[in-house]
Amino acid sequence: MMELDRRSLLASLAVAGAGGVSTLALARSKDSAARRRPPNFIVVLADDLGYGDIGANGSRAIRTPNIDRLAADGLLMTDAYASANICTPSRAGLLTGRYPIRTGLAWQVIQADDTNGLPPEEVTIPEVLGDDYASALIGKWHLGHTPPYWPPTVQGFDLFFGLPYSHDMKPLSLYTAGEGVEFTQEDVDMVALTQRFFARAGEFVDANRDRPFFLMLALTAPHIPLHPTKEHAGHSPAGDYGDVVEEVDAELGRLREQIERLDLQNDTYVIVTSDNGPWFEGSTGELRDRKGGAGWDGGYRVPFIAWGPGRIPAGSRSSAITMNFDLLPTFAALAGKPLPKDLVLDGKDISAVLLDGAPSPHEALVLFDNEKVAAIRTDRWKFVARSYYRGYDLPLARIGANLLFDVRSDPGEDYNLATRHPKVVKAMRARFEQYRQTYEPLGRKKEPDRLPGGKALP
Structure with a gap:
């Protein structure tokens, strides 16, 4: 009840036609509403996936035909950045539209014995989209695992199914919260984790096929430790890392098939990206350094693919500079949602970049x-x-x-x-x-x- 009241309060702070919703995006959202309904948003966030680990960005060691097909049928962004070179701050930036230093989470990553987290007063994507959107976070949270930062349903999500932090941290359990479940936990089967996440995501999509939804599918792969399934083990010349990435690719193919089978493709935007650059394994392509590597691009520049049939032109490619914190204002614009009046954002609406190949709205x-x-x-x-x-x-x-x-x-x-x-x-x-x-x-x-x-x- 408290969360519903909070979301209602956030909605009341919004002023109709507030800055941040572009004229272009409003026109497109009205056109979309006339056609069918407000758009769905799916963000598939890999963990430590390198810029050079997908075929669309030049990988030869790892086969990613389904990711590459999404790029071919949509938009490949070549100069997209994470808002940090490590996990916790990057996720904070993505969900809030703000540089992580504004949220108090720019310093390192949250460890198992830490008690800090994303402040409850921060406004997140599901809170901006509002109660008419069903929302789920499936996978890794890593933004606080003690009250008042936990579980993710306190930050506007209707459903959480996943881990409190990285799967190399202990103690580790798989949790469920929301959608009528008060709070449950179970043991973690590392080998089946990616499949479990995608399966639960599929259930969420199916259950909400008749209403707009936001799904953040925050995978643990290909962060170490690596646990390929029997179906994929030993198949990639890139070792276990490559096997795990290829499993993610296969599951993404099944998710796309489901979207198309439910005839949701013309109402859905799918974003595929990573929280930062690769760690001990993985490829940055030709970029310098890796995850956590100070000011060099290999730690920040990430794969970014946007698929939205009928809206995002197939075969598009953009070198506009963007950052993952652009997703909050962009989703708000595409959904026709005003932003809370006093919300200070660093992210910008990049809907014109996605839909029309416009230049970046960022000077820097x-x-x-x-x-x-x-x-x-x-x-x-x-x-x-x-x-x-x-x-x-x-x-x-x-x-x-x-x-x-x-x-x-x-x-x-x-x-x-x-x-x-x-x-x-x-x-x-x-x-x-x-x-x-x-x-x-x-x-x-x-x-x-x-x-x-x-x-x-x-």
């Missing part, structure tokens, strides 16, 4: 490593402000280093062009100081920058 994206500004990305340029060397977390920009990369011609961030573009460096350094002063004071740790040897910078 800020990449954080924990609570520090680690890099800045504009359409062409990347300014790297932090990196690691052996045991050092180097605050490069603060000690006078200028690392500037033309990521359009050099996506691997191999060659520094700072001396050739002093005006660009000046502009990027100004952005860096602005973002550092704006965001870093919001951090809960407020760790000072240190030089090698331990001396703190003012």
